[in-house]
Amino acid sequence: MVDLIGMNKSVSEFKKIDILGIPVDKVTTAQALEAFEDFLNTDGLSFIATPNPEIILAAQKDPEIISVLKAADLKIPDGTGIVKASAILGQPLSERVTGIDFSYAALKRLAELGKSVYLLGSRPGIAEKTAANLAEQIPGLKIAGFHDGYFKPDGEDAVVRDINSSGADLLCVAMGAPRQELFIYRHRKDLAVKAAIGIGGSLDVWSGELSRAPQFYIDHNIEWVYRLKQEPSRIKRIWKLPLFLIKVYIQRGKNGH
Numbered sequence: 001m002v003d004l005i006g007m008n009k010s011v012s013e014f015k016k017i018d019i020l021g022i023p024v025d026k027v028t029t030a031q032a033l034e035a036f037e038d039f040l041n042t043d044g045l046s047f048i049a050t051p052n053p054e055i056i057l058a059a060q061k062d063p064e065i066i067s068v069l070k071a072a073d074l075k076i077p078d079g080t081g082i083v084k085a086s087a088i089l090g091q092p093l094s095e096r097v098t099g100i101d102f103s104y105a106a107l108k109r110l111a112e113l114g115k116s117v118y119l120l121g122s123r124p125g126i127a128e129k130t131a132a133n134l135a136e137q138i139p140g141l142k143i144a145g146f147h148d149g150y151f152k153p154d155g156e157d158a159v160v161r162d163i164n165s166s167g168a169d170l171l172c173v174a175m176g177a178p179r180q181e182l183f184i185y186r187h188r189k190d191l192a193v194k195a196a197i198g199i200g201g202s203l204d205v206w207s208g209e210l211s212r213a214p215q216f217y218i219d220h221n222i223e224w225v226y227r228l229k230q231e232p233s234r235i236k237r238i239w240k241l242p243l244f245l246i247k248v249y250i251q252r253g254k255n256g257h
C-alpha cells in the first residue's frame with residue numbers, strides 16, 4: 001500500500017469532481033498546460049495522471065491505484081466516459097482533455113521553452129521511431145532519450161538511471177494503466193525529471209504503428225469505434241463503459257440526486 005500524501009503542492013488548486021472516489025480536476029486544455037509549465041519551474045517531480053473509466057473501475061478493486069491517482073498533482077479528465085459521468089453527477093466538465101492531445105500539446109510547449117522529453121514504453125523500436133517522427137513534426141523538440149517498456153522489475157533501477165542521465169525535463173511513460181502510473185509513483189523520489197505522465201498507447205500512434213481516428217470520430221466522441229476497428233481485442237475494455245456509468249448513476253443516487 002502506498003501513502004496518500006500528494007507530491008508537488010506549489011501549483012494552483014483546481015476545482016475537482018469526485019468520480020467513484022477519484023478526484024478529477026475540472027480543467028480545460030489551456031489550464032492544464034499552464035499547470036504543466038508551473039511544474040517545469042517547480043522543485044521535485046510533478047505527476048500528471050489521466051483518469052479514464054477503465055482505470056477508475058480498476059481502482060474500485062485496488063486501493064493502491066486509488067492512492068496513486070489521488071497523489072497525482074494534476075488529474076486531467078481523459079475519455080468521453082468521464083465527461084458523461086460529470087454530467088450525470090451534475091458537475092459538467094467544460095471539455096474533454098484527452099491524454100494524447102494534452103501530451104502532444106505539452107511536447108510543443110517543451111519545444112518552445114527549449115526543454116526535453118524522455119520516451120519510455122511500448123514494444124522495442126517503437127519509442128525510437130516515435131522520437132524520429134516527433135523531432136520532424138515539432139521543430140525544436142529535444143528528445144533526451146528513449147527506452148522500450150519490455151523490461152523486468154529488477155531492471156527498473158537501470159531504466160531510472162538512464163532517464164536521469166539524459167537530463168530530460170518531461171517523462172512520458174507508455175506502458176498502459178495502471179503499470180505506468182505505478183512506475184512513476186514508485187520512483188517519484190528517484191526520478192530527476194520535472195514532470196511525468198502516463199500516455200498509454202500514444203507512442204503507437206505517434207510512431208505510425210496505429211492511426212488516430214479521423215476528426216469526425218473525435219468531434220462526435222466516438223473515437224472508441226475507430227479504435228475498435230483497428231484493435232478488435234479492445235472489445236473487452238469497451239464493455240466496461242456501461243458498467244462504469246451504472247456505478248456513476250448509483251453514486252448520484254447516494255449523493256441525493
